[in-house]
Amino acid sequence: MEHDPAQVYTPADDTFLLLDAARQEARPRDSVLEIGTGSGYIAGELRKAVRRVVATEINPHAAASAREQGIDVIRTDLFAGVRGTFDLIIFNPPYLPTAPEERIGDWLEYALDGGISGREVIARFLSGAGRVLAPGGRILLLISSLTGLPNVTGIAFEEKYYAEVVRDQVVEGERLYVIRLKRNGKS
Amino acid sequence: MRRKILDILCCPVCKGDLTLSVAEENEKEIIEGVLTCNACRVDYPIHDGIPNLLPQNTCE
Numbered sequence: 001m002e003h004d005p006a007q008v009y010t011p012a013d014d015t016f017l018l019l020d021a022a023r024q025e026a027r028p029r030d031s032v033l034e035i036g037t038g039s040g041y042i043a044g045e046l047r048k049a050v051r052r053v054v055a056t057e058i059n060p061h062a063a064a065s066a067r068e069q070g071i072d073v074i075r076t077d078l079f080a081g082v083r084g085t086f087d088l089i090i091f092n093p094p095y096l097p098t099a100p101e102e103r104i105g106d107w108l109e110y111a112l113d114g115g116i117s118g119r120e121v122i123a124r125f126l127s128g129a130g131r132v133l134a135p136g137g138r139i140l141l142l143i144s145s146l147t148g149l150p151n152v153t154g155i156a157f158e159e160k161y162y163a164e165v166v167r168d169q170v171v172e173g174e175r176l177y178v179i180r181l182k183r184n185g186k187s
Numbered sequence: 188m189r190r191k192i193l194d195i196l197c198c199p200v201c202k203g204d205l206t207l208s209v210a211e212e213n214e215k216e217i218i219e220g221v222l223t224c225n226a227c228r229v230d231y232p233i234h235d236g237i238p239n240l241l242p243q244n245t246c247e
Binding site for chain 2: 054058060063064067072073074075076077080081082083084
């Protein structure tokens with residue numbers, strides 16, 4: 001497919017912060033799932049450090065871009081068409097609070113629009129991620145102060161995850177966080 | 188789509204097994220084909236090397 005680069009999220013500060021955290025978190029034997037890989041930048045960089053990287057993406061332009069990088073990419077919503085379990089799941093979600101009248105109606109919106117709260121996609125992700133997370137597996141999730149750190153860790157807690165902030169960085173009026181999540185208890 | 192990722196694909200609706208039919212393949216990967224969920228009786232296309240596991244009744 002001829003894909004339109006203008007419809008693909010360009011790697012930015014949030015991408016680099018998440019990649020930095022992922023590089024530290026990843027272990028050579030990890031099987032890694034990246035949700036919403038966008039251009040495929042993080043997946044491409046991590047591939048050298050782990051056993052396997054698989055990525056999902058809903059935006060056809062971004063999926064084509066990731067495939068050009070040689071990423072094993074599946075076009076699906078979050079992890080809907082994926083099964084099996086992964087040791088590490090990475091997600092830079094759409095995290096910006098977005099009112100209906102602010103919606104732009106293009107594919108890039110899927111990378112940005114977190115619904116009115118900014119947490120709609122994150123909540124869906126946290127509610128379903130357990131199905132594809134290996135026992136003892138970890139999740140790295142990028143959010144912003146605009147998304148609400150206490151709100152997100154609250155949702156994580158309700159979904160039975162421990163959350164800890166492993167990276168943070170101030171960027172133009174917001175603070176970006178990478179949160180590391182693990183299941184509560186022994187599971 | 189490389190054949191080795193087939194084991195981690197499932198129907199996005201029922202999470203059941205998918206059956207692969209290949210229309211075009213090179214030495215590296217499957218370029219065109221179909222992934223069928225027999226339980227849902229739905230075909231998910233593989234196009235330009237990318238499996239499309241979006242629900243087929245609602246996608247564009």
